[in-house]
Amino acid sequence: MRLLIRNIARIAGIDESGRDRVCGAEMDRLGTLDDAWLLADGERIAAYGPMSALPEGEFDATVDAGGGMLFPSFCDSHTHLVYAGSREQEFIDKINGLTYEQIAERGGGILNSADRLHETSEDELYRQAMERIDEIVRMGTGAVEIKSGYGLTTGDELKMLRVIRRIRETAPLTVRATFLGAHAVGRAYVGRQEEYVELICREMIPAVAREGLADFVDVFCDKGFFTVEQTARILRAGAEYGMRPKIHANELAVSGGVQVGVAHGALSVDHLERMGAEEIAVLKASRTMPTMLPGAAFFLGMPYPPAREMIRAGLGVALASDYNPGSSPSGNMKTVVSLACIKMKMTPAEALNAATLNGAAAMDLSRDHGSVSVGKRADFFLTRPIPSVEFVPYAYSTPLIRRVFLGGREVWAECGR
Numbered sequence: 001m002r003l004l005i006r007n008i009a010r011i012a013g014i015d016e017s018g019r020d021r022v023c024g025a026e027m028d029r030l031g032t033l034d035d036a037w038l039l040a041d042g043e044r045i046a047a048y049g050p051m052s053a054l055p056e057g058e059f060d061a062t063v064d065a066g067g068g069m070l071f072p073s074f075c076d077s078h079t080h081l082v083y084a085g086s087r088e089q090e091f092i093d094k095i096n097g098l099t100y101e102q103i104a105e106r107g108g109g110i111l112n113s114a115d116r117l118h119e120t121s122e123d124e125l126y127r128q129a130m131e132r133i134d135e136i137v138r139m140g141t142g143a144v145e146i147k148s149g150y151g152l153t154t155g156d157e158l159k160m161l162r163v164i165r166r167i168r169e170t171a172p173l174t175v176r177a178t179f180l181g182a183h184a185v186g187r188a189y190v191g192r193q194e195e196y197v198e199l200i201c202r203e204m205i206p207a208v209a210r211e212g213l214a215d216f217v218d219v220f221c222d223k224g225f226f227t228v229e230q231t232a233r234i235l236r237a238g239a240e241y242g243m244r245p246k247i248h249a250n251e252l253a254v255s256g257g258v259q260v261g262v263a264h265g266a267l268s269v270d271h272l273e274r275m276g277a278e279e280i281a282v283l284k285a286s287r288t289m290p291t292m293l294p295g296a297a298f299f300l301g302m303p304y305p306p307a308r309e310m311i312r313a314g315l316g317v318a319l320a321s322d323y324n325p326g327s328s329p330s331g332n333m334k335t336v337v338s339l340a341c342i343k344m345k346m347t348p349a350e351a352l353n354a355a356t357l358n359g360a361a362a363m364d365l366s367r368d369h370g371s372v373s374v375g376k377r378a379d380f381f382l383t384r385p386i387p388s389v390e391f392v393p394y395a396y397s398t399p400l401i402r403r404v405f406l407g408g409r410e411v412w413a414e415c416g417r
């Protein structure tokens, strides 16, 4: 199928360099082309160019962008969007003054979601998760990483990962799966954390690998959750089965999570609300992508990661939603981009690069995702006419997306189109 998009006011996010990420000062640059067309052939971008040189010939479909802009789909490299129900009671608890850690200590938080997940069938979990998938697709996400971690028993972790596999097989976007058995200590093991780590390494990881259910392994390496030593053990066990690490690090404390992640070749270390100069230096000497989740900092009222310092140090950084029921009940990547600009003083170009190409790198997907490049997947969205690229984060709550294309196929259009 050959699909021609014409009358695009501006294509943003063009990159023909072949690089897998954009770092430091380069992050403030976004490749653009004005008054343009784009041709998709099958699932891939075949060509693009100026309207003054519109290609002639037969196309299976022609879409008039009507003067809107075209952006590459967001690459959301950190979510927990398979979960049962919601946790607005804890939202109220937080309004009344409890902290995230206090809620967790009282058996709420992640364990609350684990209880609900245990009682929910695989079909029902899939149904609920697909509602969230439809939601993020409409909001421009084209590739997403989804974690387990609300199972916390071998059976329930497998149940979650099978749901993620089913999403991968049926949803129009690209899905990467992460095993996060070490999200919290399962209820049956409270007070016996070492035995739980043993269970993860000896039983869960081999069982997950047997069914080929996870690309990556993750650990919540933070104060009150898992130690650096336990994290290292779990990462070694995952590595035996080819699972690359992506780490929850430095959300609640300077946890050593960055160092242990980098030492084990992590694809990314995520959260980073608590960072020092040493963490930045360690990241600078690695290929690990620092990934920030401003939606969680916003929702929990935490400090924001030092984005400017990281970029100034020459690092590439990624942005992700952390879509989950406890600390970030939103998968809206446009809002994440706005928060990055407003709260972390990232420029719109930096934030968009972080939410696309660098997010793809954090999932090892840059070869096919994250920019408008000939040969990459034709994953993009069209906006309504807008005055500038900067208008996207500026209009922080306005839905601007009109049509969504994934793999060269239209998968969503605004009502009335």
Ligand code: NIG
Pocket: 080, 109, 110, 113, 220, 248, 251, 296, 322, 324, 325, 326, 327, 328
């Ligand atoms: O990334 N930090 C750990 N995990 C999630 C929160 C999960 C939950 O509260 O359910 C996060 O913020």
Ligand code: FE
Pocket: 078, 079, 080, 248, 322, 324
């Ligand atoms: Fe998370």
